[in-house]
Amino acid sequence: MTQLIGISGSLRKSSLNTALLRSIDELMPKGATLSIASIEAIPLYNGDLDIEGGPPSVQALKAQIGDADGLLFATPEYNFSIPGVLKNAIDWASRPGFQSVLAHKPVAIIGAAPGAVGTARAQGHLKQVLLGTLSEVFPYPEVLVSKAHERIQNGQLADEPTREVLRKMLEAYVSWIRRMG
Numbered sequence: 001m002t003q004l005i006g007i008s009g010s011l012r013k014s015s016l017n018t019a020l021l022r023s024i025d026e027l028m029p030k031g032a033t034l035s036i037a038s039i040e041a042i043p044l045y046n047g048d049l050d051i052e053g054g055p056p057s058v059q060a061l062k063a064q065i066g067d068a069d070g071l072l073f074a075t076p077e078y079n080f081s082i083p084g085v086l087k088n089a090i091d092w093a094s095r096p097g098f099q100s101v102l103a104h105k106p107v108a109i110i111g112a113a114p115g116a117v118g119t120a121r122a123q124g125h126l127k128q129v130l131l132g133t134l135s136e137v138f139p140y141p142e143v144l145v146s147k148a149h150e151r152i153q154n155g156q157l158a159d160e161p162t163r164e165v166l167r168k169m170l171e172a173y174v175s176w177i178r179r180m181g
């Protein structure tokens with residue numbers, strides 16, 4: 001069984017990105033599962049608190065990432081980049097530097113936005129950040145959900161073409177993880 005952990009970069013209850021992650025359960029290939037981890041309780045990074053694995057919420061997040069075969073980020077785009085809350089969670093998870101649970105972890109990125117570019121700029125920035133953590137970043141196919149408020153309604157990804165794109169990406173991502181394994 002290939003077990004993925006999903007992290008949304010939005011804390012909003014009606015987040016399009018969290019809805020996208022939730023819709024993934026039924027789109028996963030055979031023999032693979034996705035569970036969702038929340039970053040809501042992660043405090044602002046403070047090196048003074050980063051002792052013995054960090055605060056309990058950080059330790060729990062690290063354990064969830066460490067146990068997973070792959071990590072899937074669903075990121076919003078804020079001011080052409082990733083939300084601060086997501087960068088903050090990654091900063092915590094990235095310690096100790098180069099030996100963290102993110103090092104060599106197979107990571108994939110998706111994102112949803114109401115605009116036309118569907119998080120392209122944020123996804124590029126997230127890849128750049130992940131380079132610093134030594135994560136292995138899944139290269140292709142990319143999933144950028146533009147006009148996401150039309151495709152995702154009442155928390156459901158109803159748009160069949162987008163579901164098909166996600167299905168194909170998940171199949172390729174899980175095969176890639178298994179090849180690397």
Ligand SMILES: Cc1cc2nc3c(=O)[nH]c(=O)nc-3n(C[C@H](O)[C@H](O)[C@H](O)COP(=O)(O)O)c2cc1C
Pocket residue numbers: 010011012014015016017018076077078079080081112113114115116117118119
């Ligand atoms: C501070 C802030 C900055 C934003 N900047 C961008 C942006 O650069 N590009 C974009 O496509 N959308 C931008 N948006 C709109 C978000 O894409 C939109 O709010 C989206 O629904 C957020 O994701 P969520 O639904 O998962 O919370 C911004 C929103 C906020 C709150």
